[in-house]
Amino acid sequence: MYEIIENKSIGEGVNVYKINAPDIAVKALPGQFIILRVHKKGERIPITIADIDKNAGCITILVQTLGKTTHLLSELKAGDELADLVGPLGIPSEIENFGTVVCIGGGFGIAAVHPIAKALKNAGNDVISIIGARRKDLLLMENEMRSASSGLLIATDDGSYGTKGFVTDILKRLIVDDKKNIIRVIAIGPVPMMKAVSDFTKKYNIKTIVSLNPIMIDGTGMCGACRVLIGGQTKFACVDGPDFDAHQVDFENLVNRQKFYEDEEKSSYECHRKEHHNF
Amino acid sequence: MENKNKEQLILDTKERLKIKRHDMPAQNSAKRVQNFKEVSIGYLIEDAIEEAKRCIDCKVPYCIQGCPVSIDIPAFIKLIEKGDFLGAAKKIREKSSLPAICGRVCPQEDQCEKVCTIGRRKDSTSVAIGNLERFAADYEAEHGKNNNISYGKNLYDKKIAIVGAGPSGLAAAGELRQKGYRVSIFEALHEVGGVLIYGVPEFRLPKSILLREVQILKDMGVEIFTNVVIGKTITVDELLNEKGYSAVFIGTGAGTPKFLNIPGEELNGVYSANEFLTRVNLMRAYDMNEYDTPMKCGKTLVVFGAGNTAMDAVRTGLRLGYSDARIFYRRSRNEMTARLEEIHHAEQEGIRFDFLINPVRFIGDEKQNLKQVECERMELGEPDESGRRRPVPIKGSEFIADVDAAVIAIGTNVNPIVPSSTSGMDLNKWGYIIADEKTGKTTKKGVFAGGDIVTGAATVILAMGAGKNAADAIEQYLKTNIW
Ligand SMILES: Cc1cc2nc3c(=O)[nH]c(=O)nc-3n(C[C@H](O)[C@H](O)[C@H](O)COP(=O)(O)OP(=O)(O)OC[C@H]3O[C@@H](n4cnc5c(N)ncnc54)[C@H](O)[C@@H]3O)c2cc1C
Ligand SMILES: Cc1cc2nc3c(=O)[nH]c(=O)nc-3n(C[C@H](O)[C@H](O)[C@H](O)COP(=O)(O)OP(=O)(O)OC[C@H]3O[C@@H](n4cnc5c(N)ncnc54)[C@H](O)[C@@H]3O)c2cc1C
Ligand code: SF4
Ligand code: FES
Numbered sequence: 001m002y003e004i005i006e007n008k009s010i011g012e013g014v015n016v017y018k019i020n021a022p023d024i025a026v027k028a029l030p031g032q033f034i035i036l037r038v039h040k041k042g043e044r045i046p047i048t049i050a051d052i053d054k055n056a057g058c059i060t061i062l063v064q065t066l067g068k069t070t071h072l073l074s075e076l077k078a079g080d081e082l083a084d085l086v087g088p089l090g091i092p093s094e095i096e097n098f099g100t101v102v103c104i105g106g107g108f109g110i111a112a113v114h115p116i117a118k119a120l121k122n123a124g125n126d127v128i129s130i131i132g133a134r135r136k137d138l139l140l141m142e143n144e145m146r147s148a149s150s151g152l153l154i155a156t157d158d159g160s161y162g163t164k165g166f167v168t169d170i171l172k173r174l175i176v177d178d179k180k181n182i183i184r185v186i187a188i189g190p191v192p193m194m195k196a197v198s199d200f201t202k203k204y205n206i207k208t209i210v211s212l213n214p215i216m217i218d219g220t221g222m223c224g225a226c227r228v229l230i231g232g233q234t235k236f237a238c239v240d241g242p243d244f245d246a247h248q249v250d251f252e253n254l255v256n257r258q259k260f261y262e263d264e265e266k267s268s269y270e271c272h273r274k275e276h277h278n279f
Numbered sequence: 280m281e282n283k284n285k286e287q288l289i290l291d292t293k294e295r296l297k298i299k300r301h302d303m304p305a306q307n308s309a310k311r312v313q314n315f316k317e318v319s320i321g322y323l324i325e326d327a328i329e330e331a332k333r334c335i336d337c338k339v340p341y342c343i344q345g346c347p348v349s350i351d352i353p354a355f356i357k358l359i360e361k362g363d364f365l366g367a368a369k370k371i372r373e374k375s376s377l378p379a380i381c382g383r384v385c386p387q388e389d390q391c392e393k394v395c396t397i398g399r400r401k402d403s404t405s406v407a408i409g410n411l412e413r414f415a416a417d418y419e420a421e422h423g424k425n426n427n428i429s430y431g432k433n434l435y436d437k438k439i440a441i442v443g444a445g446p447s448g449l450a451a452a453g454e455l456r457q458k459g460y461r462v463s464i465f466e467a468l469h470e471v472g473g474v475l476i477y478g479v480p481e482f483r484l485p486k487s488i489l490l491r492e493v494q495i496l497k498d499m500g501v502e503i504f505t506n507v508v509i510g511k512t513i514t515v516d517e518l519l520n521e522k523g524y525s526a527v528f529i530g531t532g533a534g535t536p537k538f539l540n541i542p543g544e545e546l547n548g549v550y551s552a553n554e555f556l557t558r559v560n561l562m563r564a565y566d567m568n569e570y571d572t573p574m575k576c577g578k579t580l581v582v583f584g585a586g587n588t589a590m591d592a593v594r595t596g597l598r599l600g601y602s603d604a605r606i607f608y609r610r611s612r613n614e615m616t617a618r619l620e621e622i623h624h625a626e627q628e629g630i631r632f633d634f635l636i637n638p639v640r641f642i643g644d645e646k647q648n649l650k651q652v653e654c655e656r657m658e659l660g661e662p663d664e665s666g667r668r669r670p671v672p673i674k675g676s677e678f679i680a681d682v683d684a685a686v687i688a689i690g691t692n693v694n695p696i697v698p699s700s701t702s703g704m705d706l707n708k709w710g711y712i713i714a715d716e717k718t719g720k721t722t723k724k725g726v727f728a729g730g731d732i733v734t735g736a737a738t739v740i741l742a743m744g745a746g747k748n749a750a751d752a753i754e755q756y757l758k759t760n761i762w
Contacts (some may be wrong), residue, residue, distance in 0.1 A: 086469070218477075
């Protein structure tokens, strides 16, 4: 049913998967995600839809191999099937002609911001994208992002490519030095990155959207595991989001909630490694 | 057995009244809290026949009036007394599609057993109708392959879509298939059953019993598509206009958990009952060696609420290993809404109940993990809209309790995905679908709805009944095209 068409490693611990999912491909819009299970005893994990090929009836996802589930996923080969796949979930990103927008992606967040940048550009925006990674060889989807944007700027922590520093350094340059009239910023990536962007744009009163990734189970609004604090109100990221107004988000709570099962996740991964890989 | 039966039939009422109610045999409470196996073991054949003798086959059987789907209760009980267990099951199936499930989860003490003539006599307790229903259904499952099921008829070309595989959807699907229609069920989760799979725990309703019912539907030729969120993957409008379905039944339940809206609710360790139960039931986190979804365990668990959901959560906590699992309820014992049997079982298992207590704030540590909960004591004031006395806080009664986990089981709201994505279908002020009580007809032509998505959180039997009634109305509609 949910056949893997392609599984390709595109750098250290990151794989890109093409999955046969005609129903989802027809419907998916930028900003939405899917939930998958690798096997019948597995957990449900949410992953953003990075690209959609309606004609071929397939979707692309980019997944960072972190723990047991993403590890098992990385071992699947073309022709293998996922146990379950459901979507598209969440509310699509707001796509309008805003004017000049900045799309920021860090880590697997680049995959998530990519379809949004593409759609914003198609809607007539001047899309400036900023993507960042620790080193040049860890940078994802550079070409795809370039064609999805009017201009692409790159930051690496060690300066091995593009500007040395963080994506926020480039954002600062755009706002402060270049005095760009930025109407909206979309930032997706690790929570510290999203928080740094949000703190910065708040000072300049620039509307900023982030995509939140709390722990989820059903993804349909049934369990409340994914709840996040937005302006002091409880919201369910899976049905009310995952996009939210960054300046309203309680990032500290998000990080703490993401870490709640860390011990269990680690030991589950350790067990799996010992049993199956002897390393 | 034949001879014995003749004897039984000539029992006179006086003798029948002498027989004491046969309690449901159950696993020993000390042992059962260590496992997730079903608590109630079920009647032996002798128990069932003896219990059946207690029914005096009233001229005016109040029990039938007490049953939300009007099962001919004395008729099936007398069949049990005669030893015709398959006949008894068949009799129940005339009105109920899920007897083995309803026998286990119906609040009989508020329905048939509440009004049973025997129970209304002084010093007597009602006939154990629920236990007998369960017995007949389980007997049928074991011995009566295909007892009442007509397989794979395709009398009509028309297709009907069922949205949601809870009791209402499963019942509607089964009925429509028996009528000869093609039926497809669309379910958002990866398993079917609705609350019966993600909410009600194994120790109360073994998954195998649900699977048995689902297998019957599959064998009948009902198509089941899991992992389809109607409103996201496909909309109701598309089912009707593009996918070739002539009618749609919506049975998506009332599955969005309510929170208390008090400070600290965002802390790690504060769960909705749905999350707590879903991890353990649907995702099988009680068996973390085999299954991947994680679950925490600590020492003290507090569950807020006193309905079936609260009982299920607190008893699940006990089985996970919480040594101190208790209920905090803002009203008093009399207002508890859980089934009586669940309350008894919980008490036997050592669950502590604290009444007239309301949480006001959760307190966490530096990692935002729950450590304590601040509560206030309540007293009962004037009756509220529900007719129950309203609990009001006692000033200065606040106290702080140490807890490792808290579960909020105070009810659910409507899940808006289907209502908000369907055109021309009216909703009430809470967002539930407006549907005719008898037929399930909504304000949108070709669309029917029933179960919790119409009534708000209610019961399995009512949801099942709504699905069955809607099936009749759908047949009517498809034959006449009159809305
Ligand atoms: C809306 C959304 C979109 C996402 N998109 C992507 C994406 O495009 N690419 C990508 O690589 N990752 C994405 N993630 C994160 C991804 O779901 C987790 O990395 C994955 O679940 C890790 O599973 P694991 O078993 O391999 O690791 P684990 O060792 O189990 O967990 C590692 C970390 O992942 C997070 N996590 C674990 N289980 C879940 C869960 N059920 N739901 C959410 N997070 C969990 C936790 O913070 C945990 O500390 C997204 C998350 C969300 C909520
Ligand atoms: C923990 C718990 C214990 C309970 N115990 C009892 C008891 O002992 N006795 C009793 O009588 N009642 C009990 N109830 C209540 C009873 O379970 C419900 O009233 C009943 O299940 C309602 O049935 P339903 O068919 O309306 O919906 P549900 O059982 O809620 O099923 C709805 C189904 O629809 C699916 N769905 C939702 N949205 C979509 C969508 N957009 N697309 C596709 N599918 C969708 C859901 O995933 C779910 O599977 C309990 C409830 C809970 C939560
Ligand atoms: S009311 Fe009680 S005794 Fe009378 S028919 Fe019903 S079950 Fe039997
Ligand atoms: S993941 Fe369950 S409500 Fe969002």
